[in-house]
Amino acid sequence: MQYMEFGRTGHRSSRVLFGAAALWDVSQKEADNALGLLLDHGVNHIDTARSYGDAELRVGPWMKTHRSDFFLASKTGARTKAEALEELKQSLTRLKTDHLDLWQLHFLVDSDEWETAMGEGGALEAVTEAKKQGLVRYAGVTGHGIDAPKAHLKSLGVYDFDSVLFPYNYPMLQQPSYKKDVQALLDLCKQRNVAAQTIKSLARGEWGTKEKVYTTWYDALGEEKAIQMAVHYVLSHEQLFLNSSGDLSLLGHILKAADRDIQAPDELAMQALVEKEGMKPLFV
Template identity: 50%
Template sequence: MIPRAQFGNTGHLSTKIIFGAAGLGSCSQAFADEVFDTLVRYGVNHIDTAASYGNAEERIGPWMKEHRSKFFLATKTEDRNADAARRSLERSLSRLRVDKVDLIQLHNLVEADEWEQVHRTGGALEALVKAKDEGLVDYIGVTGHGTRIPAMHIRSLKEYPYDSVLFPYNYAMMSDSSYREDVEELLVICEKQGVAVQAIKSIARGRWNNTSPDTPHYSWYEPLTHADAIRRAVHYVLSNPQLFLNTSSDYRTLDHILNAASLPISAPANIEMEDDAREFGISRVFDGHDLERI
């Protein structure tokens, strides 16, 4: 079974693998049900979705009627003002068929102007705090993409005691010294404050322009597909006890990820990760400030 750990200060023992539900956005309910059967088989007990993930919340909804108590349920809002964020949350509750979510997250809060809007009077955070007071959510987190997001999370945690953060974490990204320094500073803060840390893009091979345009795309980046390389990428993340790993939206990789997490975790040697980078052409999915609004 997949190991579990305290998800920050929430008191929830989450599986170290969190199911990323973005891939449910354009699939049938029958396919979604098969995916959920897989999650139950492996004992995954934490779901991460978002209002902007197509029909993902609606695909999760039917499962919540029977299985709500088995899952820590997280969603996200992209809205930056209070009224819109409240409407987004209420719509998510309806789609998910629940009375509350465990975690609501500000989705991809990386741009300075949006950060200012969220945190001022009448901003989205105000609405989420009110929803927490009303019992519609238990915890509030913040997420983001791109090379600037660890530093922005540090800024966010100075402004408000968020319960969780989410950002890209893999060997290629951490090989960039500037990015690594920001991540390491963020991890120290999260450890001190009891903030849960979620890793995304952990099995990314690179952007799709590395391969033939005829290759089917089930996530915006190209994931690794080789089982051993996925195992090493998963263990690279999970060997850090602070980190939880969010699965790829390409569900062809789901069994490989879950299998890898079910094995005894052993940190791969740098030479192994470097060999994988050469053999599979692994590159950073973010480099500079481009594509950070994804």
């Protein structure tokens, strides 16, 4: 496993972060098996959210003996100060901890929601209040969709967030406007030492009429070589962290790929993968 400074936080993070959305609807036994994988592969960063079903409840028991082993991040989808602080209280209780290392404003892309969150009495005020109280050490912003990088640039213009999170995979980056927005965001993140987290590394496209074989809401790559190429495509960019996918059956394959010597797949190889797997941009 490779490690890298997580922005300006002082945490030397594993390049692969555990995306705890994979614990949305699993038993504690299944969750504990996942913990074993994380420890075996040296993952030291967990990313969850109050809205991820039972995920926080499954991570909570781990914190009794492993709190110091992990940089613990969660998210709030609330847009007002009062609602966000209530969600933070719930997250801390569910996670059985007295503080989060990173608290993120989740899916902050919609312009109206952005105005509410960043305005008077908004969720951003909850972030500053929580930091004052020592409930949160660092703050981030996350987003899905084609407009996420652009929205993060706007957010960074208002508040000096410590991290951002956005979709990043080969099909998405073939869209010129998206690629341009991502590059602008990464340039600013590098300038300010903001951690850049990525999601949807294995996204093959929407399920459509296909039978769902994973718990991810999107169709995901499943063949080991394909997963390795997709993981290496992300991790070969020295600035990026990769959040593991929302299905526990994919976790071992992702960690195995990350444990190997990271080699950037060439353009022809990625084009061949897209054609073979029928990959399409998840967001357009």
